[in-house]
Amino acid sequence: MQARGSVFRYGDNIDTDVIIPARYLNTSNHKELAMHCMEDIDQSFVKKVQDGDIIVADKNFGCGSSREHAPIAIKESGISCVIARTYARIFYRNALNIGLPILECEEACDGIKAGDVVSVDFSTGVITNETSGKSFQSEPFPPFMQALIQAGGLAPYIAAKGAKA
Amino acid sequence: MGMTMTQKILAHHAKLDSVRVGQLIMADLDMVLGNDITAPVAINEFPKFGQSTVFDKDKVALVPDHFSPNKDIKAAEQCKSLRTFAGKHAITNYFDVGQMGIEHALLPEKGLVCAGDLVIGADSHTCTYGALGAFSTGVGSTDMACGMATGQAWFKVPSAIKLNLSGKFRPYVSGKDLILHIIGMIGVDGALYQSMEFSGEGVASLTIDDRFTVANMAIEAGAKNGIFPVDSVALEYLAEHCPRKPVIYEADADAEYDRVIDIDLSAIKSTIAFPHLPSNTRTIDEVGEIKIDQVVIGSCTNGHISDLREAAAILKGRKVAPWARCLIFPATQKIWKQAMNEGLFDIFVDSGCAVSTPTCGPCLGGHMGVLAEGERAVSTTNRNFVGRMGHVKSEVYLASPAVAAASAIKGYIADPASVQEVQ
Numbered sequence A: 001m002q003a004r005g006s007v008f009r010y011g012d013n014i015d016t017d018v019i020i021p022a023r024y025l026n027t028s029n030h031k032e033l034a035m036h037c038m039e040d041i042d043q044s045f046v047k048k049v050q051d052g053d054i055i056v057a058d059k060n061f062g063c064g065s066s067r068e069h070a071p072i073a074i075k076e077s078g079i080s081c082v083i084a085r086t087y088a089r090i091f092y093r094n095a096l097n098i099g100l101p102i103l104e105c106e107e108a109c110d111g112i113k114a115g116d117v118v119s120v121d122f123s124t125g126v127i128t129n130e131t132s133g134k135s136f137q138s139e140p141f142p143p144f145m146q147a148l149i150q151a152g153g154l155a156p157y158i159a160a161k162g163a164k165a
Numbered sequence B: 001m002g003m004t005m006t007q008k009i010l011a012h013h014a015k016l017d018s019v020r021v022g023q024l025i026m027a028d029l030d031m032v033l034g035n036d037i038t039a040p041v042a043i044n045e046f047p048k049f050g051q052s053t054v055f056d057k058d059k060v061a062l063v064p065d066h067f068s069p070n071k072d073i074k075a076a077e078q079c080k081s082l083r084t085f086a087g088k089h090a091i092t093n094y095f096d097v098g099q100m101g102i103e104h105a106l107l108p109e110k111g112l113v114c115a116g117d118l119v120i121g122a123d124s125h126t127c128t129y130g131a132l133g134a135f136s137t138g139v140g141s142t143d144m145a146c147g148m149a150t151g152q153a154w155f156k157v158p159s160a161i162k163l164n165l166s167g168k169f170r171p172y173v174s175g176k177d178l179i180l181h182i183i184g185m186i187g188v189d190g191a192l193y194q195s196m197e198f199s200g201e202g203v204a205s206l207t208i209d210d211r212f213t214v215a216n217m218a219i220e221a222g223a224k225n226g227i228f229p230v231d232s233v234a235l236e237y238l239a240e241h242c243p244r245k246p247v248i249y250e251a252d253a254d255a256e257y258d259r260v261i262d263i264d265l266s267a268i269k270s271t272i273a274f275p276h277l278p279s280n281t282r283t284i285d286e287v288g289e290i291k292i293d294q295v296v297i298g299s300c301t302n303g304h305i306s307d308l309r310e311a312a313a314i315l316k317g318r319k320v321a322p323w324a325r326c327l328i329f330p331a332t333q334k335i336w337k338q339a340m341n342e343g344l345f346d347i348f349v350d351s352g353c354a355v356s357t358p359t360c361g362p363c364l365g366g367h368m369g370v371l372a373e374g375e376r377a378v379s380t381t382n383r384n385f386v387g388r389m390g391h392v393k394s395e396v397y398l399a400s401p402a403v404a405a406a407s408a409i410k411g412y413i414a415d416p417a418s419v420q421e422v423q
Helices: A030-034 A069-076 A089-097 A106-110 A143-151 A154-164 B005-013 B039-049 B073-088 B103-109 B124-132 B141-150 B175-186 B201-205 B208-221 B232-241 B305-315 B333-341 B344-351 B401-410 B416-422
Strands: A002-009 A054-057 A081-084 A102-104 A117-121 A126-129 A134-137 B024-028 B031-035 B060-063 B118-121 B135-138 B152-156 B160-166 B195-199 B225-227 B259-264 B271-273 B281-283 B294-298 B325-329 B376-379 B395-398
Touching: A030 A069, A054 A106, A054 A117, A069 A089, A081 A106, A081 A117, A089 A102, A089 A143, A089 B141, A106 A134, A143 A154, A154 B039, A154 B141, B005 B024, B005 B118, B005 B135, B005 B195, B005 B225, B031 B039, B031 B103, B031 B141, B039 B073, B039 B141, B060 B073, B060 B103, B103 B124, B103 B208, B103 B232, B103 B333, B118 B124, B118 B141, B124 B135, B124 B208, B124 B225, B124 B232, B135 B225, B141 B152, B160 B201, B175 B208, B175 B259, B175 B271, B175 B281, B195 B208, B208 B225, B208 B232, B208 B305, B294 B305, B294 B401, B305 B325, B305 B333, B305 B344, B305 B401, B325 B344, B333 B344, B376 B401, B401 B416
Parallel strands: A002 A054, A054 A081, A081 A102, B031 B060, B031 B118, B118 B135, B160 B195, B160 B259, B195 B225, B294 B325, B294 B376, B376 B395
Antiparallel strands: A002 A117, A117 A126, A126 A134, B024 B152, B271 B281, B271 B395
8 A cells, every 4th residue: 555646734733713714614515625635734735635645744733623634634535545643633533533544653653745746655664755755664564554554444444344244 | 550540430331350451351330421513423334334223222321512502504403413313212311402511520420420430432532431430432433333333442550640639629610620731731632542541539528510620621631531539429429319329439549640640739720821832820819901702701621609609709790891792501401490499590691692502513613602703702612723613713711700700890811819909
C-alpha cells in the first residue's frame, strides 16, 4: 500500500475548526464537506489539491473538536496521507477509523517543504522526499491497521471480518 | 506499581485487575453520547457494524443541541435523523427541544452519569463528567456507532499529570480562570494523550460547577480526560441527581505521574485567553485596552446556575455598553427555569442582555450570535480558534462569567473588581 503526491505544508495546532469550519457541519455529505476543506487557513487548498496529494504539518494536528467531518473532508478532497510531528488524540483515532492513513515522523516534518513530491510505503513506514532525494523512517502500521485502512475504515473492516467468520 | 484514578476505572471496565500505561484494552461502556452534528454520521455508520439494535436503549443518549432549535433546513434534517433513530431504537435518553439542554450540563443533571462510570461521547467536551469522578472522553462518530452497536470501545491506557491544588480562590476568580491558567502554562498539547488528575486540599473549595468547567476544558490541553476525586461536594451533587450508587476510585499512593504541578488557587488571577488559542493567556492586569462587540455567557463550559448568578451579580443595576451585545445561554431547561425564578432574567433584560433557550449555537459559530468581519467577542465558551464564532477575521477572547459580565458593561475587556468599585 502506497501513497504519492505533492505536499501541502502547514504548521502547529491545525485545529478542526480550520480543517472544516462548523458553519458547514449542517451536512454529513462527504463531497460537500470536501468543498470547504482547510478553507479558514488556506483558501487555495480546494482549488489546488489533486488526488494523491499529501498534507505535512507540525505539532498537534487536528486539535479541537471530535468532528469526524475533519478527516472525512481531508480524505474526500483527495489527500492520500497526512504526516505530522504529533496528532490530537481524537483526530488520530477518527482518521484511522475512516481509513485515512496518518503518520507521525519528526524527521520527515523537518525535511519536507510545500510542493515537494513525497511517496509513502505504508508496509515499511518509509517516507521518501522525491524532490530532495531524502528518505525518512516512520513507525510502520501493523498488518491489522493496514488491512483496516485498505478496507476503508473500522466499519467495513469489522463487517468484512464478520462475513469471513 | 500503583494505578491512577483513571487507570482503575479503565481496568474495572475491562474486567482486569490492573492495567499499565500504553496497554490496549477493550472496555464496557456505561453511556454512549452523540449530538446533532456527530450522531448523524454515526447513524449512517451504525448498520455497517452488523447489529440491528443498540446494545442497551438506556445507555445511549442523543441530544440535538448544536444547531438546534433547527437553524436551517439542513440542520433540521440532521436533527430529524436523530429523532427517527431514537424512535426506531426506543432510545430512553433522547432529549428534544423543550427537554433539551447542552449535552454536558444535561447528562449530569438528568442523573445519567455516576462516579466510577465509563462514558464516551462523540463530542470533544465529553471529558466534563470527570468532575463527578467518572472516566469520560470524546471520540468520533465511528467510535460512537461501534459503541452503540457493541457497548464497548478500545482504549490505550493513558499516563497522567497530577495537578495538586492548595488554597482558595480570591473574589471574582473561578474554575474558568483555573483551567485557562493551566492551559496557558502547559499549552494546547501539554497533556496530549494523558489524564489530568486533580488532587490536593484545594479541591474541597471548588464548587461542583467549578469542577465541571475545569474538567470540560481538559481537552483544550489535549488531555484524554480530566478527573476529580469523589468528595462530599461530588457526593452531594450525585445524591441529588443520580439514582445509582457512586463507585469511588482513588489513586494509589504509589501511582506514577509523568508530571506533578502544584497550584495555589489564591495566587490565580482572572485569566483571559486571547485569539487564537486557549493557551494564549494573559491575566486581567496584562490585558490592555481591548474594545469588544459581543459578550456570550453560557455554554457547556459556563452555562451553569452559579455562572449565571455570578454574571447577574455584576450586571445588576448596570447597562451593557451601547456598542456591545450581551447574549445569555443557560445550559439546560432546569437552569433556565431556576434563573428565571431567582429573578436573574429581570437583571439580564434590564441590563440590555438577550436571554436564549439552551443551545451550543454561538460557541461554534453556528447560529444565535455569529460574528462579522473584524468583530471581537468575550466569551465564556471553550475555544477561540480562527473563525470559531464566525468570520475568519473575527476574534474570540475566552474568559470567566465575571470577566464577561464586567466586559459587557464597560465595552472593553474589564476586571470585575473595577466594575464593582464604581458602585
